[in-house]
Amino acid sequence: MNIDEKHTNKNMLDLDSFSQKDFKTLFLNTDSMMGILSKDIKKIPALRGKSIVTLFFEPSTRTRASFEQAGKILNADVINISSMGSSVTKGESLHNTALTIQSMKCDIIIIRHPDSGAPYFLSKYLNNTIIINAGDGMHAHPTQALLDLYIMQKHLKTFKNKKVVIVGDLLHSRVARSNIWGLITLGADITVCGPRTLLPQDWFKYESLPYKHPFNKITIETKIENALHNADVIMALRIQKERQVNGLLPSMREYSKLYGITDKRMQIANDNAIVMHPGPVNEGIEIDSDVVHGNQSVIQKQVTTGVAIRMALLYTLCVGTYKNESE
Amino acid sequence: MKSHILIKNGRVIDPSINKDELCDILIEDGIIKQLGPKLIAPNNSTIINAANKIVCPGFIDVHCHLREPGEEHKETIATGTKAAAAGGFTTVCTMPNTIPPTDNRSVVELIKNTAVKEGVIRVLPIACVTAGSLGNTLTEMYDLATAGVIGFSDDGNPVENSNIMRQALNYSADLNLPIINHCETKELSQGTVMNEGWVATQLGLRGMPNASEETMVARDIALAQLTGGHVHIAHVSTAGSLELIRQAKLKNINVTCEVTPHHLTLSDILIMGSNKTLNEFSITNSAYNTNAKVNPPLRSNADMEEMVNGLNDGTIDMIATDHAPHSAPDKICTFNEAAFGISVLETALASALTLVHEKKSDINTIINKLTFSPAKFLNSDFGTLQKGRSADITIFDLDKKWLVEPSRFISKGKNSPLNGTYLKGKVETTIFRGKIIYP
Numbered sequence: 078m079n080i081d082e083k084h085t086n087k088n089m090l091d092l093d094s095f096s097q098k099d100f101k102t103l104f105l106n107t108d109s110m111m112g113i114l115s116k117d118i119k120k121i122p123a124l125r126g127k128s129i130v131t132l133f134f135e136p137s138t139r140t141r142a143s144f145e146q147a148g149k150i151l152n153a154d155v156i157n158i159s160s161m162g163s164s165v166t167k168g169e170s171l172h173n174t175a176l177t178i179q180s181m182k183c184d185i186i187i188i189r190h191p192d193s194g195a196p197y198f199l200s201k202y203l204n205n206t207i208i209i210n211a212g213d214g215m216h217a218h219p220t221q222a223l224l225d226l227y228i229m230q231k232h233l234k235t236f237k238n239k240k241v242v243i244v245g246d247l248l249h250s251r252v253a254r255s256n257i258w259g260l261i262t263l264g265a266d267i268t269v270c271g272p273r274t275l276l277p278q279d280w281f282k283y284e285s286l287p288y289k290h291p292f293n294k295i296t297i298e299t300k301i302e303n304a305l306h307n308a309d310v311i312m313a314l315r316i317q318k319e320r321q322v323n324g325l326l327p328s329m330r331e332y333s334k335l336y337g338i339t340d341k342r343m344q345i346a347n348d349n350a351i352v353m354h355p356g357p358v359n360e361g362i363e364i365d366s367d368v369v370h371g372n373q374s375v376i377q378k379q380v381t382t383g384v385a386i387r388m389a390l391l392y393t394l395c396v397g398t399y400k401n402e403s404e
Numbered sequence: 405m406k407s408h409i410l411i412k413n414g415r416v417i418d419p420s421i422n423k424d425e426l427c428d429i430l431i432e433d434g435i436i437k438q439l440g441p442k443l444i445a446p447n448n449s450t451i452i453n454a455a456n457k458i459v460c461p462g463f464i465d466v467h468c469h470l471r472e473p474g475e476e477h478k479e480t481i482a483t484g485t486k487a488a489a490a491g492g493f494t495t496v497c498t499m500p501n502t503i504p505p506t507d508n509r510s511v512v513e514l515i516k517n518t519a520v521k522e523g524v525i526r527v528l529p530i531a532c533v534t535a536g537s538l539g540n541t542l543t544e545m546y547d548l549a550t551a552g553v554i555g556f557s558d559d560g561n562p563v564e565n566s567n568i569m570r571q572a573l574n575y576s577a578d579l580n581l582p583i584i585n586h587c588e589t590k591e592l593s594q595g596t597v598m599n600e601g602w603v604a605t606q607l608g609l610r611g612m613p614n615a616s617e618e619t620m621v622a623r624d625i626a627l628a629q630l631t632g633g634h635v636h637i638a639h640v641s642t643a644g645s646l647e648l649i650r651q652a653k654l655k656n657i658n659v660t661c662e663v664t665p666h667h668l669t670l671s672d673i674l675i676m677g678s679n680k681t682l683n684e685f686s687i688t689n690s691a692y693n694t695n696a697k698v699n700p701p702l703r704s705n706a707d708m709e710e711m712v713n714g715l716n717d718g719t720i721d722m723i724a725t726d727h728a729p730h731s732a733p734d735k736i737c738t739f740n741e742a743a744f745g746i747s748v749l750e751t752a753l754a755s756a757l758t759l760v761h762e763k764k765s766d767i768n769t770i771i772n773k774l775t776f777s778p779a780k781f782l783n784s785d786f787g788t789l790q791k792g793r794s795a796d797i798t799i800f801d802l803d804k805k806w807l808v809e810p811s812r813f814i815s816k817g818k819n820s821p822l823n824g825t826y827l828k829g830k831v832e833t834t835i836f837r838g839k840i841i842y843p
Contacts, residue, residue, distance in 0.1 A: 093686035172736050192738035193608035194692030201689040202736075214740070216608025251608060258686075277605040278613070285704065286602045290685050 087394045088200050088208040091217035092258040100226070100263065106389035107227055107382075113150065114385055123392055124153035129185045130178050133211070134160040137189055139356060139380060140211050140221070144187050147387035156183070171195065172202060179203050185391065187211050193251075207394050215249050221355050222255035224386040226263065228375055229310050232351050236265040242304050242346075243267070244336055245314030245363060246275040248325075252355045253314055261291045268296040270304035271336060274325040301336050308346040312353040313338050313363040329362055338364040343373065351375045406433050409838065410445040414454030414799060418461055419772035420779070420788035429459060431795040434838030439789055450840075454799050457832060460771045461787050462494025462525075462796030464778040466554075466662060467584075467638055467724035468749065470496070470527070473514060474503025479729040479816045481515065484749070485523035487815035488727075489842040491749040492774075492831040494796035495526040495786065496727075500537065501559045507532035507543045512551040524841045526796075528554045528782070533572045533583060537561045542572055549579045554782055555636065557584035560699065560744075562620060564590065569624065573633025582634040582660070582781070585624055587645070588700070592616035597740055599672040599701040607675065607691065609739060612701055614642035621645040625652040628659050636781070637661035639726050641700035643710035650719045660781060662724035663711050665755035666746055666821070671708045672701065674821055675739075694735040694742035696821040698728070712764050715773060722778040723770070725752045729817020747817030751808060753800060754827035760802070761828050767802065795838040804830040 113121060129148045131141055141157065148155040158178075171190070178186060185207040188196050193214030200208045212218040233239045241260055243253050247269050260267050269276065279285050280297050298304040305311065316332060326332050338352060352364065352374045360366045368374060409431040416439070417424045428443040429436065445451055470484035479487075488496050498515060500506030506515065512529050519527035531548040535541050537558040545556060556576055562585055563569040572583050593616040598604050600611025621637055625648055628635040640646060640661045652659045675697075677690030696702060714720040728745025735742050748755075756774070759765040779787025786794050805828050810818035834842035 090689070091687070093683075094688070170733065170737060171741075172733075190738070192740040195738045197687070197689040197692050198738050214608050215610075254606075254608060277602075278600065279602045279605055287685075290602065291683065292602065292606070 089219055089390060089394065090196050090200060090208065090210050092219050092222055092255050092262070095259065095262060097262060100259070103223065103389055103393055104227055104230060106393055107385050110385040110388040110392070111382070113388070114381065119150050120152060121150065122152045124148065124151040124395055127153045127184045127395055128182070129153045129155045129187060129391070130183045131155065131157045131187045131211070132174070132178065132189070133158070134190045135212070137211070139383065140189065143380070143383040144211065144387050146384050147391055151388055151391055153391070171198065175199050175203055179206050184395070185209060190214065209390065209394070212251055214251065216251050217255045218251040219255045220383070220387055220390060221252050222259050223390065224379060224382045225256055225312065225353055225355070226259045227386055228353070228378060228382055232375070233309060236260065236263040238266065239309045240266045240268060240307050241310040241312065242270060242308045243312045243314065244270045244301065244304065244338065246316055246320060247271055247314070248275045248277055249317070250314045256312065257292070257295065261294055266296070267294060268298050268304050268308070270298045270301055272326065272332070273299060275320065301342060302345055305342055305345040308350050310351055310353065311338060311346060315355065315357065316359060316363055333362045337362060338368050340365060340367050340371070343368060353379060355379070405448070407838070408432055408446050408449035409452065409795070409835065409840070410443060410449045411452045411454050411459055411797065411799065414457050414459035416459045416789065417768060417771050418789040419768060420461070420776040421790060423789070424768060429789065429797065431835070431838045434795055436789055436791055436793050436795050439791065452799065452833060457799050457801055458767070459797060459799050461775040461789055462798045462834060462836060463492045463753070463774040464495040464782070464787050465493050465725050465727070465749070466497045466722060466778050466781060468496045468498060468727035469501065469729065469745070470498050471729060472502065472518065473511065477816070478731050480522070481518045481527060482522040483814060483816050484727070484729070485519065485525045485527060487749045487813060489524050489834045489836070490814050490831060491751070492753050492798035492800060492834055493525060493749065494798070494834065494836045495528065497528045497530050497554055499557060499559045500530050500532045505532050505537050506530070507535050507537070509547050509551045512548060512553055516552060525836050526786070528552070530555050530557050530584060532556065533558045533563055534568060539564055539568060542568070542575060545575055545579055545581070549581055553581070555582040555584050557586070557638065560586055562586050562588050562590070566623060566627065570627050570631060573627055573631040573635060577631060577633040580783070582636040584636040584638050585620070586638045587617050587620035587624060589616045589619045592619070597697060598675055599703045601672060601704055603672045603676055606685070607687070614644050614703070614707070617642050617700060618644040618648065621648050625649070625657055625659055628652070629655070629657045632658060634658045634660070639664050639667065639700055639724065640714070640720065641667045641703050641707065641711070643707050646710055646714040646719055650714070653719065660721045661719070662722045663715060663720045664724060664726045665748060665752045666698065666702060667700070667708065668711050668715065668723070669708070669755050669758050670696070670702050670821065671705045672703060673705070674702060692739040693821060694737065694739055695746065695819050695823060697739060697742045697744055698746050699744040712759060716765055716769060720773070722781060723752070723756055723773040724778070725749055727815070727817070729815050730819045731816070732818065735819050745819065746821060747810065747813060747815050747819045749815055750813050751820060751822050751827065753831060754806070754829040755822070757802065757829035758827065795835055797835040798831060799833040800829060800831045802829055804828065806830050
């Protein structure tokens with residue numbers, strides 16, 4: 078993100094260019110927004126007169142509602158467009174759809190798209206609109222990662238020497254990719270764990286990755302017991318049912334047997350470890366029901382934090398550092 | 405009265421006669437009349453001063469897409485051949501993925517007639533291996549051969565059925581024409597848009613493994629060995645494919661191959677774009693460069709370096725452009741949606757010369773792979789400066805630096821990943837059958 082005041086166009090595309098200072102600023106603003114969310118009257122005029130378009134080309138409940146809620150609390154006008162029932166079904170190109178929205182003088186476009194890079198494409202062609210990536214293909218989901226990292230930060234205090242384990246479909250997960258960039262910048266130890274079919278093939282060919290690439294810091298583990306040893310944070314990823322159809326998994330049963338987060342496996346991790354999941358959870362597959370609703374789970378907290386993070390992000394991109402709510 | 409052109413004082417390089425020396429060339433009525441030092445121009449000759457320039461046979465491209473008939477908004481035979489001339493080419497072979505496909509005599513004749521009327525260079529069509537390139541039944545190869553095609557290919561649709569491929573190699577062997585195969589095992593490349601590797605992983609794009617090319621190269625070599633037919637591997641792109649071809653050639657199996665300028669000089673890292681912010685691996689909106697989307701995809705640096713070795717050691721027979729012009733909307737979209745292909749004709753020479761300037765290869769090798777070597781592949785009598793042959797000649801400045809501006813391309817295809825970069829080496833004059841066709 079360019080939180081440079083001189084920039085006329087500030088975007089949130091991914092966390093790969095998000096610095097420690099950027100995290101600090103955003104997390105401070107999020108603290109304030111958490112305060113607003115706990116009040117009876119959840120409304121501040123920070124973005125009055127600003128208009129936001131959510132442009133969703135994939136189904137979504139929580140991310141989209143979370144952005145809408147965030148925008149409305151900040152008093153922005155929010156318009157929702159989804160590919161279903163829009164001119165996209167008439168064959169309009171993404172380029173033309175985006176130009177149309179910009180011509181309506183919208184200030185912010187929040188885009189989710191099945192194609193990796195779609196938000197980058199918009200930011201290349203739209204000069205007067207702030208672009209926020211709400212998930213692009215298998216590439217990035219920075220606001221999900223921001224809320225995950227905020228919760229980890231609150232829990233861990235510092236990321237130094239803390240072990241964060243991401244379990245599941247790393248190959249297709251945009252949530253994992255964005256979290257990895259953030260965790261690298263914040264200095265955590267990252268372990269990823271899953272069957273080889275759901276991990277990028279190139280992660281098993283170490284020589285192929287350039288020596289200086291940040292992904293070299295990732296530890297790859299295919300045995301869950303090894304991965305969970307000394308873990309401070311366990312993040313399970315959603316397993317899509319179609320992975321089985323595509324031959325990547327023999328069965329959901331076998332996946333759950335090998336990689337499911339159970340009470341028993343939780344005992345391998347550190348005592349105060351937290352369990353996260355970007356949702357929606359397949360209970361009993363990625364995580365056992367007992368663990369989902371157990372006291373180490375922060376899954377519901379992730380949802381609330383999601384609204385605050387998005388409020389803070391909208392505020393930071395449109396206005397700058399948040400000082401006090403009556404500003 | 406006879407017409408004459410005298411090209412003076414150039415460095416004449418012609419691998420077909422092992423020549424690399426300063427001399428003059430006299431052309432009379434479209435034919436090379438004389439080659440030697442200090443030639444005297446007859447009256448009324450056109451004199452071209454080629455001092456400090458390289459003079460060589462006109463280039464031959466065995467693999468390009470001129471889009472006509474069917475997709476004239478992307479390129480036509482007129483614009484494509486003019487672009488080729490600007491790139492120093494005097495012969496191009498066109499791929500049969502036209503609409504309708506070039507799978508029968510009438511389309512071949514249409515292309516040839518249009519080329520004579522509207523084109524400025526020699527156009528040699530390639531016909532489909534199977535009807536409609538659907539992979540089911542062989543085209544009428546004998547009829548197509550007599551219509552003048554130089555080989556058979558289903559282009560972007562590899563011949564998947566091994567038995568059809570076997571029979572195609574058998575049948576065409578009798579015609580002494582090659583089967584040109586785009587080697588890609590589709591089961592391994594379904595839904596992929598770039599090379600498989602860390603760049604694809606980081607960008608969240610589906611990657612095509614090297615094995616998808618290599619498995620089919622291995623199959624085709626086995627089938628060439630079985631039948632004695634000639635298989636030509638189009639646009640080879642992986643180190644593994646090259647090793648298979650190298651071994652096959654040692655066993656005298658009838659296999660040849662080509663490489664594109666982009667697989668010699670560019671790698672998948674280009675898709676990450678430039679202007680890194682936080683670190684050299686973070687991306688900006690210059691990433692997902694759709695102009696770098698091509699099939700086979702730009703591979704890793706290691707593969708790219710191996711292509712250069714293959715060119716130098718003779719495993720790779722020729723440089724071919726795979727010129728694939730597209731219209732703007734095909735590339736102004738997300739990376740997944742974008743069409744595969746690069747507009748290459750006007751940058752091919754300069755790209756290849758990068759290898760000379762970087763001392764990775766030498767000028768004689770590059771010219772050989774653009775002239776004599778493809779001429780042998782075509783069993784042609786052009787691609788040489790021998791006395792009595794067609795005066796197809798390219799004159800270029802090895803060191804001239806220029807900015808690649810696709811908006812100024814003659815080709816309708818502006819889709820070049822070299823957009824905005826500087827290249828060294830520029831075509832000055834192209835002569836076809838004794839006529840100056842460029843500039």
